[in-house]
Amino acid sequence: MLEVNGHAYELPADAGTTLAEALRDDFHLTGTKVACAEGHCGACTVLVDGAPTLSCITLAHAVDGAHVTTIEGLRDHPMVASFVRADALQCGFCTPGQIVSAVALVDATPAPTQQQIRHAMAGNLCRCGAYPKIEEAIRTWRD
Amino acid sequence: MELLRPSSLEEIPASNSLLLAGGTEVVPQLRSGLLQAERLVDVRGLVPQGIDGTRIGAGATLAELEIDPQIPEALRESCRLAASPQLRNMSTLAGNLLQSTRCWYWRLRWPCRLHGGDECFARDGEHREHAFFGNGYCASAHPSDVAAALLALDATIETTARTFPLADLYRLPTEDDRRSTTLAPGEVMLWIDVPEPDASVYLKAMERKLFGFPIVGVAAVRTGNATRVALAGAAPVPWLLDGPLDDATPLPGTAYKVEIARVLVRRAVDAVASR
């Protein structure tokens, strides 16, 4: 059984199914994006027991029993509004993964420094270059 | 394919078992065809994860180690500078030590020597990310920052079968045996024993500021008057530097790495000398 955003889902039959495939294709939670499918870009980031994890290279069966949080489970988190306010997105394809990583950061460190932000967000690529405003959104998320 | 989650190490089937911990190498390699497996065995709950004196559980994640104040700085820093935050959350010490080269010829499954073929395509090809030591047979570079740090720290590995210096985990591939690691089938790493040094440091050169494999990584560890230096990104295996860098055997396209290594070795050795 997979627990995603507080709901129970059946594990996919094929043990080779990745968590990203299960989320998107089986559970129709397409907020989590797949951009590289090899663990290099961070677009597929979800939280597994609160830790940012690459769902595209995680087997769904391996997180049986863990708490999985996707962007759908964070839709009302203040970080979302902070990203929109700061214009911390352009095409938006990497944005769900960015927000998931950002939420994990501020859960652990509510007022991160620039260095802490950069260190925590280095695994989320953004080709549009929204980085400066992503930094600002994280810095000002409680405003 | 099946995924087994046994409740003890003894339950791991003796054959046909590909061990899975963080999966950051195993899963992408399975999907790209670099690995084949009928059966994966999830060992995350079975391999020690904590710290017990100078012993670190082979199942400890890099994320746990990067913030641990007890462990030597070179190890902590090598974890901190490795990969990305997500990958550090997922990957274990053992998995990191066992990771494969990033050599594009190998990764793209060109029929090179490591794949059982008879040519090293990097040699006369594009090899700017490749080795400058131990590269006579295979020019690939070992990408693990953590392995270089542990090698310099003279760590010892305890597996289900034996206890041995970390250096013996690795071997240069040869014509009759193309493997670069020495674990036997079914052998599982349990603990890494890391003696406490007087001072240690890890310096890393990367193409971008974060989230990259080492162009070259230098670990320097001083215990008393003796300093051990090990290099990442320098050879097909983590490389203990026990002679001058003048002994390096760079390819035309890796000579610049030796230049960088010279500087980082000097800086690292100076740094541990003065602490």
Added chain:
Amino acid sequence: MARLIRTEKEVEGRYEEVWLVVDEDALDQWPAGPGDVVGRPTQRVDGFERARGEAVYTADLYLNGMLHTAVLRSPHAHARVTRIDLSRALALPGVHAAIGPGDCEQLTDLPSYQGAAIAAVCADTYAQARAGLRAVELELEVLEPLLDADEAVGRGQLLGEQRSRERGDVERGFEEADVVVEGEFRTQVVLHNSMETHQAVVQWVGDGIEVHISTQYIWGIRDQVATGLGLPPDKVRVICNYMGGGFGSKNGADDYTFIAAELAKRTGRPVKCALTRREENIAAGNRNATIQRLRIGARSDGTITAMSGEYVNAVGWGGWVAGTDGPMHLLYACPNVRTVLHGAKLNLPPMKAFRAPGFVEGTFGLEALLDELATKLELDPLELRRHNHAEHDPVDGRPFSSKNLLECYRRAEPHWERRHEVRARSTDTVKHGVGMASQVWYGGGGPPSYAWVRVGSDGRATVVTAMQDIGTGSKTAMAQIAAEELGIPLEHVTVSLGDSARGPYASISAGSSTIPSMGPAVRAAAADARRQIDEIAEQKGTPDAPLEEIVALLEDAQILGKGARGPNPTGMQVLTFGVQVAEVAVDVETGEVWVERLAAVHDVGRVINPLGASSQVEGGIIQGIGHTLSEQRLTDPRTGRILTTTLDAYKLPTIADVPEIVSELIDAPDAHLTNLGSKGLGEPPIVPTAAAIANAIRDATGADVRELPISREEMLRALRETRERRGAPAAV
């Protein structure tokens, strides 16, 4: 009112004279400065959908019965298919169809670059399609590839003709020069790597076809698919509500759209064909490599007397020859300029437009050599640029519709002034320096583009378009324009876009053309609606009543306004300008480069949304930094096969690579350009970044960097050469 005119249409620097039906553009521009909505920082109207993961991109689309496709692409740079048998693939579970050379135009049995499509299999799942592909029996004869650009030019293997452009007398110009500098500059192949890969979902519906595609040009896809499939264009519906980046790579239908269409026809099902990230790095297009052999001559007072350039664009197997020579012709007032430009046709994946194609590469060479000239002349680089400022189009003397480059230079002065304190921070191992570069590019857009504005009794307006928003925030800008013209709050305006069946023709979102092309059409449509509402108010005898009061009379009736993009000003050159100042630090022992600060001043006419505009500037600069320092598509030198197919090997900038960015937009409306006076901003910010960084590195270290990317190896080489030139002892 529509009329037929002859006008100049420009996209990505390519001009054509066309007959066009255009509407008048009779509106006066708004006065300069922020209005009620336009010119004020505005959050993206679709920000929450994107941020929450609710936006459905083509990658997220599922249609009932949709099949997945795997494409067999040539692993070799040059090959011939000697045998292909699809029967075993067709026999596998889940496979519905398989096609090969001859089954559709995009499948070839003579692949001339790695990644050219040979066959395709569609199945219930992607895994089954991949398994089907593995079951295709394929035999290839590997042929010798042509990979070297200079060799191709020597052999005459070119894309199109050699392009020569000349003004004045270059020989005499060089004779008049007191100082001549010359150099060979090389830039690398760069890959777009949009986060959403290229993909389409195609479904035949009745006698027509529906194409859901991640695209920059809904109407171009419609045209291409209609022509390609022999359909009347109105039987082709193209839909793109959200797309995950393009940067020039998604202007066309490419092969996957037609492959999906053919498979959809054979199976009677919707078919998705999506590129994997590896395919994206191999066959989705690229900014081609260039070789530039440049010469600049000047008098000792800094007046440039002659410039010449020989350019080779290594375009690959196809594409077009971008204007690498453009900056040399357009930026400075020099009367004697000669360029020769070749497109080398090689067995490499074809180039595609990539954010200011040609001009990024050409500005690097020109502006870096210009700084070498400044050093030789012992003149300040900013002064040198000012001294050679062109008041009129230096190519043909036409006036500019607007040009505020001198103002950009003026506003760059405080950033340039910092160079003394920046240099003073240098130590023995880490040197600091400041460099600058000028920017010129297009951005005027053009007709046609259309919009409708619908106002109902609730006083709210819908802007009806069939445009696309590729992430630039153009949807938001259109909402602002309509709100400003109607005089209603932004929250009362909705913009619909993304569907060619549900709106009129819209321009491409490339060439920095969306706001200057669609914006005036939206304003005209809103103005038309406003005029109708005013007429009703007049008839009612309450001409000064607020809009909400008048439209409250409508009940089910609606006001429908329509608008079109008018013609461009004739006899004028429409360009954008700017300057960037980079501050760098260089570790002279390890070759590491930090870009610490980057100041950008750009002149793009009136700015509609300062918030979205600053994001464009930052995004362009960051892509420029990647281009300058870490990105490079590598190939095996012997076979031409691509080696950097994944995002660990192809190194995009991360958040940690971003400098402090200070950006300023002049925001002076172009009085001659449309009812808005706005130019496009997508491309200008990437144009001068590489040159500014290279010049800053020279300022810091004295090293001449003439190759991109400035990798560790290149930086160390340049530093070594500098030391040798200076006769200094070898380092370390």
